[in-house]
Amino acid sequence: MLVKSSFACQLISLSLLLTPAAGQQSSIGQQQCTEPTERTSLLQELRALRDRFDEVINDVEYRQETNCEQHPLALPSNKTHLQEPVVRACARSCLQLRDQGGDPQDGVYWFTGMPVPMLCDFSHDGGGWTLLLTAVSRSGWDLLSVLRRSELTPSLEDNYSIMWHADAIRDLGRGDRFAYRIETQAETGRQRWGGVWLAPRQYSFVDETGSQTNVRIVRKFDRWTYKHLGIEKRMPWLNSPEDDKAVLTTNAFFDDHWWGTMVTNPEATENPYRHSPWIEPESVHSGTVLYWVREEVL
Incomplete structure (x- = not known):
């Protein structure tokens, strides 16, 4: 467009x-x-x-917070829009909060210097994960909403995205690589049909080329292998070229197949999948997709 x-x-x-x-x-x-x-x-x-x-x-050197919370509680998640708390968390990311100790709990936090609240996972794969995207359906997705959607209401159960901020979170790390995690069929349970990958620090979450293939999987959820009719060895990318089906995908689009897709255009025709085609035949339907970042490997 x-x-x-x-x-x-x-x-x-x-x-x-x-x-x-x-x-x-x-x-x-x-x-x-x-x-x-x-x-x-x-x-x-x-x-x-x-x-x-x-x-x-x-x-920018943000003002020093003299009254920030070193060990904050997760914000209540029963509000339509989360209001910025009077006192923010002293950390700037879920990983920083994890590393401060104090046994933080899964939930939503508003970090010092960050423009939106963030949902943290401290319970899986070492913790310190920041939720970037939840896709529970194909309704309303396009190349704009995949970047920013309901960003004041982080959720594991509703469509949501802060992909716009993903590279800024990535850049909080200091190592040569960062980690990202993909979960699908999350409505049936966590850590399903995906895994944890490591990627070079310069790789972008909003890449439009599909050329970021130097990724390494370090933990696999369920039994699957890289293939054209499934997850491909490629960091998810924004499908801005000609294809009108996938919005966020691992597919290279050598033909009409679009397996390995995380977010689908609602106007895609011939789409019997709920809500995107994932792995043929092991996990045909993506179901609810969760996409996470951790700015360091561990």
């Missing part, structure tokens, strides 16, 4: 992405939108905005 580049300026309110410290002015907020001289892809425009946001996340 092609749009004028000014569309992204109208679409994204960057004041919602970052609240600067008192007395400071966000450089992003001063960015002026100018009329473009040529047409460009929406994802390219969004990527440019995301990169500017990531620079702020990584480079």
Whole structure:
């Protein structure tokens, strides 16, 4: 899809992405939108905005929180939209909170310096995992909503995404690699038909090329092997080219097959799957998909 580049300026309110410290002015907020001289892809425009946001996340010295919680409790999850707490967690990620000790519990936390609350998993695969995406159906997904969807209401049971912030979370790590985890059929139980992978630090969660194949699986959920009619040895990528079926997938699209897909376009025709085709024949339906990041290997 092609749009004028000014569309992204109208679409994204960057004041919602970052609240600067008192007395400071966000450089992003001063960015002026100018009329473009040529047409460009929406994802390219969004990527440019995301990169500017990531620079702020990584480079701005946030005010020191004198009253942050070293060992916070998970926020109540029974609200339509989570309100920012008066006192935030001192950590900036689920992994940092894990490493501070104090036996944190699974749930939603609002971290210092981060623009949205995050759902943490401390119970599986070593803990310290941040939820990036939950896909319980194919309703409402496209190349925009897969980046940001219901980001103030992290959930394991409703469609949700903070993929827009995934690379910023990744960049909190210091090692050469980071970990990502895929779970499918999560409505039947955890750690099903997926696994834990390691990827080079420079790999992006919003890649549009499908060329990020230097990944290593270190833990496998259920019995499956890499294949064209299933999960392929490729970090999930955003399917921005011509195919109209998959939105987020591991498939290379050498033909009409689109197995190994995590998020599906609701307008995809001939789609008998609930909600995406996953592995033929072992796990045909993806069911509820959970996608996680941990910015360090362990």
